[in-house]
Amino acid sequence: MTNVPIDLAGKFLSFSEHWSPKVVARLNDYEVKVVKLKGEFVWHTHDDTDELFLVIDGELTIQLRDGDVTLRPGQMFVVPRGVEHCPIADGEVHAVLIEPVGVVNTGSAGGTLTAAYDDSLA
Amino acid sequence: MTNVPIDLAGKFLSFSEHWSPKVVARLNDYEVKVVKLKGEFVWHTHDDTDELFLVIDGELTIQLRDGDVTLRPGQMFVVPRGVEHCPIADGEVHAVLIEPVGVVNTGSAGGTLTAAYDDSLA
Numbered sequence: 016m017t018n019v020p021i022d023l024a025g026k027f028l029s030f031s032e033h034w035s036p037k038v039v040a041r042l043n044d045y046e047v048k049v050v051k052l053k054g055e056f057v058w059h060t061h062d063d064t065d066e067l068f069l070v071i072d073g074e075l076t077i078q079l080r081d082g083d084v085t086l087r088p089g090q091m092f093v094v095p096r097g098v099e100h101c102p103i104a105d106g107e108v109h110a111v112l113i114e115p116v117g118v119v120n121t122g123s124a125g126g127t128l129t130a131a132y133d134d135s136l137a
Numbered sequence: 138m139t140n141v142p143i144d145l146a147g148k149f150l151s152f153s154e155h156w157s158p159k160v161v162a163r164l165n166d167y168e169v170k171v172v173k174l175k176g177e178f179v180w181h182t183h184d185d186t187d188e189l190f191l192v193i194d195g196e197l198t199i200q201l202r203d204g205d206v207t208l209r210p211g212q213m214f215v216v217p218r219g220v221e222h223c224p225i226a227d228g229e230v231h232a233v234l235i236e237p238v239g240v241v242n243t244g245s246a247g248g249t250l251t252a253a254y255d256d257s258l259a
Contacts, residue, residue, distance in 0.1 A: 022212050
C-alpha cells in the first residue's frame with residue numbers, strides 16, 4: 016500500500032536539527048523538502064533555479080538585497096534564480112522547500128552550513 | 138515593492154467557484170495553484186507529469202484504482218504521471234496544486250469540468 020498521505024506535521028516531529036532540508040516527496044524532477052530553521056543562515060544564490068519557501072509554523076524572514084519578506088504560517092514566497100537571499104528566524108520555523116533535484120542549501124556560497132543530501136524521510 | 142508574501146488564506150478568500158485552479162506563483166516552469174474542491178471530479182490521467190496535492194482546509198479523498206488516499210490539512214500526495222485518479226470531497230476543500238505550466242485540470246479526460254487557464258491571482 017503506497018497510497019498514504021505525506022503528513023507534514025509528522026515529518027517535522029521526526030527530526031530536530033536546523034538548516035538540514037530533508038526530502039519528503041518527489042514531483043517529476045523536483046523535490047519537496049521539510050526544514051527547520053532558527054537563527055541566521057548565510058547569504059547565497061541559486062544561479063540556476065527559483066526556490067519556493069512555504070512556512071508551516073513560526074515566522075521566517077527572507078532577507079533580500081532589495082527588501083526583506085516575512086512569512087507566517089500559510090504564506091509562501093518564491094526567490095527568483097540568481098537573487099541573493101539569507102533566511103533569518105528569531106524562533107524556530109518549520110518550512111517546506113520546493114526546488115529541482117540536486118539543489119544545495121547554501122547555493123553558490125558553500126561553507127559549514129552546507130547540508131548533505133537527505134532523503135531518509137521520503 | 139515586489140517582495141510580498143503569497144498568503145494562501147487570502148487567495149482562498151478571493152474566489153468561490155469549485156474545480157477552477159488559479160495560479161498564484163511560478164517556480165521555474167512550474168506553477169503553484171489554489172483550488173476549491175467539492176463533490177466528485179472526473180477520473181482522468183496526466184500522461185506527462187506527476188501532480189502534487191496539498192490540503193490546506195477540509196478533507197480530500199483522491200480516488201485511485203489501487204486504493205484511495207484521504208488528505209487532511211497539512212497532508213500532501215503526489216499522483217504519479219499516468220496514474221488515473223479522481224478527487225472527491227464531501228465538504229469544501231481548499232487545496233494547493235503544483236505541476237508544470239500548461240497542465241489542464243481534467244488531463245486526458247476533458248469534458249465540462251475542464252477549467253480555463255486563470256492566473257488572475259498571480
